[in-house]
Amino acid sequence: MGIFTWITGIPGPSGFGSASTAEQVTQGIDASNLTAIITGGTSGIGLETARVLALRHAHVIIAARNMEAAKEVKQLLLKGNGNARVDVLKLDLCSMNSIREFVDNFNALNLPLNILINNAGIMSCPHQLSNDGIEMQFATNHLGHFLLTNLLLDKMKDTARTTGVEGRIVNLSSIAHRYPYNGGIRFEKINDRNSYSDKKAYGQSKLANILHANELSRRLKEExxxxxxxxxxxxxxxxxxxxxxxxxxxxxxxxxxxxxxNVPQGAATTCYAALHPKLKGVTGKYYVDCNECTPSKLARNEVLAKKLWDFSNKLVNSAQNS
Ligand SMILES: NC(=O)c1ccc[n+]([C@@H]2O[C@H](COP(=O)([O-])OP(=O)(O)OC[C@H]3O[C@@H](n4cnc5c(N)ncnc54)[C@H](OP(=O)(O)O)[C@@H]3O)[C@@H](O)[C@H]2O)c1
Structure with missing residues (x-):
């Protein structure tokens, strides 16, 4: 898929392209046996993803930091689709306590978990630290999702084992993963204010999303x-x-x-990766316009992915022990 197909919307090998919408790429799919968590489902791509997954009869849990907005979204989805199964739970990705509370609350519902969509994100904010003292874009876009995913993995594995239905995790990255700091991830200077670039910090966090997906994919394959x-x-x-x-x-x-x-087109690749039968068994890949693409060299670097995994674990553990 190149710039020509991007602009023209001509479908790629999957049969879909940049002009395809989330409804089109999930046409005819019955997700009534699936439960999905979507982070940041109150706005933009996450909201449309929640709407379309619910339209395909999945049970959708919207994980949101703003519960007022989340309740409004639930009403909106129910208004458009009286049969929608939608629940909302509080989650603030820049607080590890909030992530742990979210997982406790989700587990208390005794639901299965088939799909996790790590969608929430912030972009190019001025330098600030999260509740746990970590640069905000890295904390929200990557580290929060890293912890959330780890805490939900046992539930997803149980669900996959007992139902025989494949679980799917989708990390929302960005083309901006191609423009991080030199070397990709600033392990030594993750919080450095003086050399902070709001754009490169976003690129770093979006690179981390792909590295995280690849390393997790490798580990789950091994298991x-x-x-x-x-x-x-x-x-x-x-x-x-x-x-x-x-x-x-x-x-x-x-x-x-x-x-x-537009937003319905923007949610297509997520919904494709989450639901489409063509992607059964496909893991560790990067999708653009519903077609597999090659991410940057840094994103394909397995050593970097492993280093990020260990670094993220260390950050999560040190926050827990402090
Ligand atoms: N839009 C694009 O052109 C584009 C391009 C490439 C990649 N992406 C990626 O796509 C994803 C969705 O973006 P979008 O365009 O739909 O943005 P959006 O409309 O701003 O939605 C982002 C969602 O994330 C939530 N969020 C932000 N910080 C959070 C936190 N600390 N805890 C929990 N939720 C939080 C927001 O909640 P609040 O409303 O409470 O802030 C909102 O629901 C992001 O990961 C983004 O990087 C988007």
Whole structure:
């Protein structure tokens, strides 16, 4: 898939392309036996993903930091689809306590878990630290999802084992994974304020999303766990994600209108990776416009993926012990 197919929307080998919508790529799929958690399901791509998964009869758990917004979204989804099975639970990804509480609350519901969509994200915010003292974009986009996924894995493995249905994890990355700091991840200077770049920090966190997916995929394959892990770039979609660069992005969009998608198109790759039967058994891959793509060299670096895994574990453990 290149720039020509991106702009024209011509379908790739999967039969879908940049113009395909989430409804189109899930047409005819019955997800009534599936339970899915979607982080950041209150806005943009996550909201549309929640809507379409519920439309395909999945039981959708929206994990949101703003419970007022989450309740409104639930009402909205029920208004559009009276049969939707939607629940909302509080989750703030920049607080490890909140992540642990979310998992306790989810486990208390005694539901199975087939699909985890690590969608929530922030982009290009000024330098700040999370509740646990970690640079905010890395903490929210990568580390929070790293911990959340680890804490939900036993539930996903149990579900896959007892039902025989493949579990799927989808990490929302971005084309911005190609533009991180030099060397990819700043292990030695993760919190450094002086050399902070809001754009490179976003690129770093989105690179981490792919490295995390690849390393987890490798580990689950080794265990024969019947859970796949893939990452996705959804395209360019004007959402709240651009709130820290709103004016510049609006102006940029005027000149590059042919590169942008609407939200239903933006949710297509996520929904494809989460539900499409063609992806059965496919793991450790990166998808753009519903087609497999090759991510950057750094994203394919297995040593870096392993190093990030150990680094993330250390951060999570040190926050727990402090
Ligand atoms: N839009 C694009 O062009 C684009 C391109 C490439 C990749 N992506 C990726 O796609 C994903 C979704 O982005 P979007 O465009 O749909 O953005 P969005 O409309 O801003 O939605 C982001 C969601 O994440 C939630 N969130 C942010 N911080 C959180 C936290 N600490 N804890 C829990 N939830 C949190 C937001 O909740 P609040 O409403 O409470 O803030 C919101 O529901 C992101 O991972 C993004 O990096 C988007």
């Amino acid at each position: 024969d766990a019947n859970i796949t892990v893939n990452s996705a770039h959804p395209g360019l979609i004007m959402t709240n994600l651009f709130k820290h660069s709103h004016l510049i992005s609006r102006i940029f969009k005027v000149f590059t209108f042919f590169l942008w998608k």
